[in-house]
Amino acid sequence: MTHWLVAPVVLPAILAPFILLAARYHIGIQRVFSVVGVLILIMISAGLVWTTADGTIMLYQLGDWAAPFGIVLVGDRLSTMMVLLTVVLALFVLLYAISSGWDERGNHFHALFQFQLMGILGAFLTGDLFNLFVFFEVLLIASYGLMIHAGGNARLQAGVQYVLFNLIGSTLFLFALGAIYAETGTLNMADLANRVTLIGPEETVGIRVAAVLLLLVFAIKAALVPLHFWLPSSYAEAPAPVAALFAIMTKVGAYAIIRVYTMIFPPELAVTSGLHTTWLLPTALLSLTIGMTGVLAAKKLDRLVAFSIIGSMGMVIVSIALFTPEGIAAALYYIVHSTLAGAALFLIADLVRAGRKNLELTPQPPIAGATITAGLYFTGAIAMAGLPPLSGFLGKLLVLDAAYDTNLMVWIWVIVLGSSLISIVGFARAGSVLFWKAASVEPPEDAAAAPAPATLSYVAVGGLVTLLAAHTVFAGQVHGYTTQVAAQLFEPAPYISTVVETPGKLSKPSTEDH
Amino acid sequence: MELLIASAIGILTAAGIYLVLRLRTFPVILGISLLTYAVNVFLFTSGRVTVGAPPVLRDDITTYTDPLPQALVLTAIVISFGMTAVVVMIGLGAFLGSDDDHVDDRPALPDDGSEGTS
Numbered sequence: 001m002t003h004w005l006v007a008p009v010v011l012p013a014i015l016a017p018f019i020l021l022a023a024r025y026h027i028g029i030q031r032v033f034s035v036v037g038v039l040i041l042i043m044i045s046a047g048l049v050w051t052t053a054d055g056t057i058m059l060y061q062l063g064d065w066a067a068p069f070g071i072v073l074v075g076d077r078l079s080t081m082m083v084l085l086t087v088v089l090a091l092f093v094l095l096y097a098i099s100s101g102w103d104e105r106g107n108h109f110h111a112l113f114q115f116q117l118m119g120i121l122g123a124f125l126t127g128d129l130f131n132l133f134v135f136f137e138v139l140l141i142a143s144y145g146l147m148i149h150a151g152g153n154a155r156l157q158a159g160v161q162y163v164l165f166n167l168i169g170s171t172l173f174l175f176a177l178g179a180i181y182a183e184t185g186t187l188n189m190a191d192l193a194n195r196v197t198l199i200g201p202e203e204t205v206g207i208r209v210a211a212v213l214l215l216l217v218f219a220i221k222a223a224l225v226p227l228h229f230w231l232p233s234s235y236a237e238a239p240a241p242v243a244a245l246f247a248i249m250t251k252v253g254a255y256a257i258i259r260v261y262t263m264i265f266p267p268e269l270a271v272t273s274g275l276h277t278t279w280l281l282p283t284a285l286l287s288l289t290i291g292m293t294g295v296l297a298a299k300k301l302d303r304l305v306a307f308s309i310i311g312s313m314g315m316v317i318v319s320i321a322l323f324t325p326e327g328i329a330a331a332l333y334y335i336v337h338s339t340l341a342g343a344a345l346f347l348i349a350d351l352v353r354a355g356r357k358n359l360e361l362t363p364q365p366p367i368a369g370a371t372i373t374a375g376l377y378f379t380g381a382i383a384m385a386g387l388p389p390l391s392g393f394l395g396k397l398l399v400l401d402a403a404y405d406t407n408l409m410v411w412i413w414v415i416v417l418g419s420s421l422i423s424i425v426g427f428a429r430a431g432s433v434l435f436w437k438a439a440s441v442e443p444p445e446d447a448a449a450a451p452a453p454a455t456l457s458y459v460a461v462g463g464l465v466t467l468l469a470a471h472t473v474f475a476g477q478v479h480g481y482t483t484q485v486a487a488q489l490f491e492p493a494p495y496i497s498t499v500v501e502t503p504g505k506l507s508k509p510s511t512e513d514h
Numbered sequence: 515m516e517l518l519i520a521s522a523i524g525i526l527t528a529a530g531i532y533l534v535l536r537l538r539t540f541p542v543i544l545g546i547s548l549l550t551y552a553v554n555v556f557l558f559t560s561g562r563v564t565v566g567a568p569p570v571l572r573d574d575i576t577t578y579t580d581p582l583p584q585a586l587v588l589t590a591i592v593i594s595f596g597m598t599a600v601v602v603m604i605g606l607g608a609f610l611g612s613d614d615d616h617v618d619d620r621p622a623l624p625d626d627g628s629e630g631t632s
Contacts, residue, residue: 156608
């Protein structure tokens with residue numbers, strides 16, 4: 001048994017207290033350890049992706065306890081891919097936080113950042129539902145701290161909303177877990193997949209309630225309309241690097257939906273049939289509409305980006321809700337794209353703040369470094385709105401292609417294409433007000449020229465945009481890989497047998513069972 | 515026994531949901547506390563209600579209670595306890611800073627220009 005699989009959880013878990021205790025008053029040492037930690041994480045994650053690319057299922061039994069009794073971490077193609085995406089995003093976000101000085105404006109940014117990474121990576125790797133809850137809590141607790149980093153009244157008020165909403169979400173999660181445990185007597189995902197099929201057709205009330213509750217919890221995380229109300233305020237008020245890191249948090253919800261509803265409650269399971277087509281798909285289409293309309297209606301740039309996140313999550317879930325291998329493959333391609341594009345846009349919104357009083361979409365004097373910032377905004381907006389030539393366009397094309405054979409094809413095509421048009425208008429309006437109309441406004445006489453953003457900030461944002469370009473150029477290879485990921489998800493038998501049948505302590509249980 | 519526990523969970527949840535839907539932070543935090551109490555009892559009973567039985571297996575014992583929900587509930591209690599403390603602190607900070615303890619977005623919130631300065 002290799003120990004590499006637990007490293008993405010353990011490394012940040014060690015680094016964070018070290019930064020907190022040993023390097024408390026030395027921002028330079030904190031930065032070095034944080035960046036080096038993320039670089040090591042990238043190498044480890046790349047190794048994990050390399051190992052699982054051929055279809056291997058990596059299993060890590062904590063304390064060597066066998067699966068249904070002990071906690072396991074499982075790495076398959078999907079988990080390792082999401083882990084790699086997270087740490088790559090984290091590197092650029094961290095570089096931006098350092099270059100823009102955001103990490104100095106409050107205490108403990110780097111420690112909280114590492115705890116946040118630990119929670120996200122753990123949530124991707126765990127093979128146990130209760131453990132998923134615990135990692136959700138780890139990432140949420142760290143995010144509460146990051147969200148109100150640097151203080152300010154507006155931020156604290158948005159923070160209260162964010163914490164309260166997520167506390168209710170956590171409570172719902174516990175209700176779902178209790179219901180699942182009462183029905184099946186296990187919380188291990190692979191074991192659950194076996195046991196759910198054994199439930200007789202006349203005793204399905206409890207497990208159906210649990211399946212819907214679980215979907216609600218993940219929908220809150222994924223900010224699906226009408227459970228999205230926590231997102232716009234909190235993402236808009238959060239410090240820019242934090243909001244950029246949060247771009248991966250909505251994807252944790254999407255990941256959990258994919259994992260649980262392909263393995264435990266697969267679409268062909270009679271107990272939960274209809275859940276995807278009757279509920280998930282229409283709400284996803286609704287969030288796509290509302291998110292992209294919000295882009296057009298937003299009065300501030302940061303809110304505009306937050307609404308575009310809701311819209312792109314709607315797109316991801318539309319594709320997931322098809323629950324076909326093509327749909328999941330397209331959704332995974334789009335997840336990578338929208339994470340990078342959303343994070344880049346949040347950082348660009350912070351670049352726009354250089355020299356402006358606020359981010360309201362009103363003509364104000366030109367900002368410092370406007371040329372490069374405008375260029376980056378242009379690229380990011382093209383990517384997010386889904387115009388050719390960037391990956392948003394290809395992602396949308398894949399989603400439309402996957403939806404072509406379904407009976408809701410007309411609805412999906414009309415809403416996806418219509419909302420794209422609305423978001424293009426929204427982004428174009430915002431960009432022209434921010435960058436073009438600025439030339440017509442005379443700066444006040446006494447205004448001192450604001451310093452242009454640091455070069456490293458542009459490197460961080462430019463890195464994300466370059467990744468988007470690479471995601472477009474190598475679209476064939478990436479989509480080929482996501483197709484393999486989807487194929488593995490729809491053949492869960494090797495995953496289940498690896499988890500349940502790998503020997504460990506207690507692997508020969510006595511006759512007693514729950 | 516089952517009826518008692520079930521109605522306790524139901525009443526706690528109903529009161530919790532009512533309070534969560536209030537406008538100001540204090541009742542909402544109380545409501546979340548009630549909801550977490552309800553979910554803790556619910557988790558506790560998810561291993562079936564067994565009265566007066568030990569959770570640890572020994573040789574001469576035939577009736578025992580499921581130990582796993584007790585471990586789960588311990589985790590849930592610790593997390594919800596800590597989170598209640600956190601939300602009280604953040605809520606208090608927001609109230610003291612802006613003299614307003616509404617949980618919803620106030621339409622006339624002035625832009626105080628304090629973005630990341632304090």
